Amino acid sequence: MTRQHPPMTTLTPSDAHALVSAALTWAGHTAAEAGIIADHLLDCELRGLSFGGLARALSVVERIRAAPEPPGPIRVVAETAVSATLDGGDQAGYLVGMRALDLAVDKARAHGIAAVGARDTWYTGMFSYYLEKAADAGLAGMIAGSGPAVVAPHGGTEGRFGTNPIAFGFPSTPAPVIRGIGTASVMYGEVLLKARLGAELAPGRAYDATGAPTLDPAAAPEGAFGVWGGHKGSGPAIVVQLLGMMAGAAPDPPGVRDRGFLVVLVDPGVLTDPEDYRRRVAAFADAVRATRPAEGGGAVRVPFDRSAACRDEALRRGTIEASGAVVEAMRREAGRVTHAGGTAHG
Template identity: 75%
Template sequence: MTQESAATTTLTLRDARALITAAMTQVRHSPAEAEIIADHLLDCELRGLSFGGLARALSVVERIRATPAPPGPIRAVAETAVSATLDGGDHVGYLVGMRALDLAMDKARAQGVAVVGARNTWYTGMFSYYLEKAAQAGFAGMIAGSGPAMVAPHGGSEGRFGTNPIAFGFPSTPAPIIWDIGTAAVMYGEVILKARLGVDLEPGQAYDSTGASTLDPAAALEGAFGVWGGHKGSGLAMVVQLLGMMTGAAADPPGVSDCGLFVLLVDPGTLTDAENYRRRVAAFADSIRATRPVEDGGAVRVPFDRSVACREEMLRRGTIEVPEAVVAGLRHEAGLPAAGEATEHG
């Protein structure tokens, strides 16, 4: 293992999107489904979260190829005017998450509040991706997600929680205020990518199957990840797991499966003047940014500021850097020739 960065390939945004969609259509996704997945993964890349970008596309393909049975329909198994529970049919979570979000926004428009749960899905992605869309539509919201037990509680070295992301979003201008974290010391996608590239984890992030600390991502995948935030983060991880389980998801599903997705949206207009609230959120965020920094510190930021700035810079640049091994793997899975390789008619 090494701490060195892996060699990368420069892709235009158009080529990156095309590569994802080509790989997704090779594993039973329709062009429309492939585009939904590609948009989510490319947004991860634009925001500097490469483990959730093209590398995740390769993991999606590998998971589908390892699952003989095709997914079933995404369907509502319970529904009221303000709520619904979806069975994801074992579809990848980017598709299930968008279905849950659209349903929640429809109900929140009609009733002012909505709660939608989804189960029997996997790889639900960045919750901030969904909350940005909700906030742009005027909603405040929270999303929490449970998953397979791979994170040890504080003081332990065996997995009991998922990596359990939780996020909150609020409408504001020019961009929404979104706080999106995972409750693990390292996210599953990061560990998978480092294992793929032969790169070490950071000290204190994981344990092997015997409970000993490890830097080896492959050993961590057989053991457990550490929890984020000590006993406070461990408590939050437990709460998120319980919210995910409220959808009917298992406490400890096998492998990469049955993640729980809990979506809560609120129209601020049910409680106050919605436009006035949006302006007050923006003013409050500006007051945080204007906070006097500590000595020798940089400017104070608000959550999601970094993502917005990074995405704007990437869009100006028009290219992203992707590990060569990931690009080669995706081209193979998409049935494309290796980079630089001539086709039969080339």
């Protein structure tokens, strides 16, 4: 049977931001907190990364409602001049991640290097989002994140580590060079979105609870996702789990909780002339782009080029295309604010 693509809805970025903010406010976030999360999700949507965009707001709302108790405050539980450890208080990772990034930026600016970790959080989003901000501050960096055991190591069919993204960012002019990858063959947000839309996973991406290959996104979380890159991806995935655990996150946290988050930032100025470094990064990136393409292939790209160009085009156009089913669900959530006597944006 041929599956029909869900209808799409056209939104302006401001309308999309307002929908997300209203839904998150109804779920218990302050207006400021909702705005921080909405900024992150809208950036993903603008960059064409829809599984981390508007649909993720619905997952955030569902996760908040499923929690047995309200979240606590985000606390610094250990700190030195160049490091800090955060207890996220079971807050959404978009908030915890920004707190960790802000701390790391301040420390790296003051001392040249910083390492900040966080635990007891969930849904930290696209690491390239944080690293773009770090690069704008003139800092190079790495972010790694661990999670619940939903991904099987190469050769296995049982989950032993998280989808475990890792990303690197480098300041440059006019745009940074950022590379982020998920070490799973499919990211958790993509599985959730496909389940929400009634779509199938691509073959070879997941196993059900019996260890049999599955295309069903609802069955995959009960079994395991495949690892990216076979045995070559399985090793880095294990390394990322260990990095995320450095802030105290559990090696196998239950459900959607206690994801580890580690950000390390370096000021190039402690090693070399920072402006010269930015110029050299830009020249190197241009040299990569100028590589002679393989026969029949397109122009060679540098990581982050495609999604940044997608964002630029969406902003120039002034609209984004989002799943109609997701937008309708968002509007229902946003409508709760108005019905409860609050103020919905837009």
